[in-house]
Amino acid sequence: MAEVKNNLNKGVELKGAKKEDIMSPWKIVRHRLRRNKLAMAGLYILLFMIVVSVFGPIVQKYVFGITMEKIDLYNISAPPSLKHPLGTDEVGRDILTRLMYGGRISLTVGIVAVSISVVIGSIIGGISGYYGGVVDGIIMRFVDIFMCFPFFPLLLMLAAVLSDYKVDPKYRIYFVMVIIGILSWTGLARIVRGQILSLREQEFMQAAEALGLRDRRKIFRHLLPNTFASIIVSATLGIGSAILSESALSYLGLGVTPPYPSWGQMVQVATDYYVMKYEYWKWIPPGVCIFLTVMAINLFGDGLRDALDPKLKR
Amino acid sequence: MGELLSIKNLKTYFYTEDGVIKAVDDVSLTIREGETLGVVGESGCGKSITAMSILKLIPNPPGKIVSGEIIFEGKDLTKATDSEIRKIRGNKISVIFQEPMTSLNPVFTIGDQIIEAIVLHQNMNREQAREKAIDMLKLVGIPRANEVVDAYPHELSGGMRQRAMIAMAMACNPKLLIADEPTTALDVTIQAQILDLMRELKNKTNTSIMLITHDLGVVAEMADHVVVMYAGKIVEEADVFEIFKNPLHPYTIGLLESKPILNQDKERLNSIPGQVPNPLNMPEGCYFHPRCSKAMDICRKEQPKLCSVKDGHKVACHLYKEVK
Incomplete structure (x- = not known):
């Protein structure tokens, strides 16, 4: 018997001597993602947008001496030129610089709003799914009620209240983030709850209970990480829709207000027929930015979903 | 060897929509320090529920420990608060589950x-x-x-x-290790290794083991003391040599006869006729009488009590009389 055991150990050790790479789940996902060209294209566009938005304004300021508020009185509503690659707006501000700032704001809105909704959604979904029964019933009916709220009119109303209270334009954007975040956690909560409902019946949760863990630890350390795949996917896709909501709000003049730029607000000038017809440089670039970013996020999110799906074998 | 854990008259019932299921019905057993107790029985006879009751791992609702005491280190676990029981779980008493996968x-x-x-x-x-x-x-x-x-x-x-x-x-060097069919999901060679390992660890650390299994081979190899359960009740209890040499309860005899034996030319294994009774609709009298070849009139009317027929050998059957 002992000899058999020794041989067995030797066998395992021999295999180990080859020093195979341990494939962590994330490595597998990265590997799969890299093979999805569309998703990678989305990722690169997104990274490009982020890099340009973060570092672009710094370069513009310190290299070319242009800030988003600087007015070039000699070039008001000027078409693209060497000095202003994307032209200037009706008060003579450089469109490219404002576009970069707008990118910062739009992306921040997307990320912060989604972070808020992910935190709320996973906590509520986790609790609801773990406890089940009455707790679950109450929370889910609450979610149902929340989902019945017409999202956009409510957003408009809240934004209108904000303008009435004369909130400083500088801080308004934060309110917009919070509002979008608070209004969009319900979908995620449902996804998380559904998964946890089935996960908590798994044997490893019984094992976790037999280890003497507290409920809180069981929910947030053991169950939620198992739902990360769907949280990540839904968060990624959520960033896109948060950016769209912000754009729409700003377009209607209720989100970010001048002098602070955002993409949606920049498109607003296209409501003027003259601008729409002759001054294309004012509204096409921000429109393209919104389109590209949201599309990139959606492509990447879809790719991520495919990569994270363990049932998908190629 | 001192007593480490003793269960007294434990009743764990499940309150379902269709009625009350008496998963564990008046079970008493003792585990001494450094001892391996084998709990044997068919699927659904309540052996796992007994073990899970010790750590209050019964899903509640519908399950509930209705009455009884579980004394561990002088404390009644059925009355322990959640935080007290959490400190015991995984620390003094830990569990190995059936499905390593x-x-x-x-x-x-x-x-x-x-x-x-x-x-x-x-x-x-x-x-x-x-x-x-x-x-x-x-x-x-x-x-x-x-x-x-x-x-x-x-x-x-x-x-x-x-x-x-x-x-x-x-x-965490537990005092008691509950092994709930630890080798059922493994193939035979690995099974032998895991059992060897458990015995080795037990000898090193003097941990008691409550071994839940339906494999009599595993019991013969590992256990010091054996409890046979049927339909939520203990039907026979003795030390391991006694059980294999001198089984008394017809159910235990049936179990032992249905064990495959090497070098025996046989078309089919013996089996106990009939099925485990529906837990919602238990027969009157002895729960085993519809399947028992030695059933008598009294078996249909009166439930036998667990009584000791020999030193350290208890059986719940009308065939045997209590020896004082």
Whole structure:
């Protein structure tokens, strides 16, 4: 018997001597993602947008001496030129610089709003799914009620209240983030709850209970990480829709207000027929930015979903 | 050998929509220090529920410990508060589950899960706990413990996972290890290794084991004392040699006869006729009488009590008279 055991150990050790790479789940996902060209294209566009938005304004300021508020009185509503690659707006501000700032704001809105909704959604979904029964019933009916709220009119109303209270334009954007975040956690909560409902019946949760863990630890350390795949996917896709909501709000003049730029607000000038017809440089670039970013996020999110799906074998 | 755990008249019922299921009905048993108690019975006879009742791991609702006492180290666990029982779980009493494939959380490394248990119950920081986790993995005979500690469950085979589960269960030096069919999901060679390992660990650390199984071979190999359960009740109790040499209850005899024996030319294995009764609709009298070849009139009317027929040999059957 002992000899058999020794041989067995030797066998395992021999295999180990080859020093195979341990494939962590994330490595597998990265590997799969890299093979999805569309998703990678989305990722690169997104990274490009982020890099340009973060570092672009710094370069513009310190290299070319242009800030988003600087007015070039000699070039008001000027078409693209060497000095202003994307032209200037009706008060003579450089469109490219404002576009970069707008990118910062739009992306921040997307990320912060989604972070808020992910935190709320996973906590509520986790609790609801773990406890089940009455707790679950109450929370889910609450979610149902929340989902019945017409999202956009409510957003408009809240934004209108904000303008009435004369909130400083500088801080308004934060309110917009919070509002979008608070209004969009319900979908995620449902996804998380559904998964946890089935996960908590798994044997490893019984094992976790037999280890003497507290409920809180069981929910947030053991169950939620198992739902990360769907949280990540839904968060990624959520960033896109948060950016769209912000754009729409700003377009209607209720989100970010001048002098602070955002993409949606920049498109607003296209409501003027003259601008729409002759001054294309004012509204096409921000429109393209919104389109590209949201599309990139959606492509990447879809790719991520495919990569994270363990049932998908190629 | 002192008593480590004693269960007295435990009743765990499940209140379902269709009625009350008496999963554990008036069970009393004792586990002494350093002893291995084998609990044997068919599927659904209440052996797992008895074990889970000890740690209050019964899903509630619908399950509930209706009455009885579980005395562990002088304290009644049925009356312990949630935080008291949490301190015992995984620390003084730990459990090895049947399915090594699904009993480890797939998103954490083996090490993380062992470390968690150690940090939770013992005054150790993560680095010390990690050292201890690696030691435990070595102790259960996992080669390359340094690397396996960072492996995910899906990278290990069933036998390795069960070893990791044992390492996790033994990490806090428990007084009692509840092994709920620890080898059922494993193939025979791995089964033998895991049983050897458990016996070795028991001898090293003087841990008591409550071994739940339906495999009489496992019982013969591991147990010191055996309890046979049928339909939520103990029908026979004796030490391991006595049970195999001199089984008394017709059910135990049936179980032993249905065991495959090498070198015997037989077309079919013996089996006990009939089925386990529907727990919602238990027959009157002795629960076993519809399947019993020796059933008498009294068996249909009166439920037999567990009485001792010999020193250390108890049986619940009308065929035998209590010996004072």
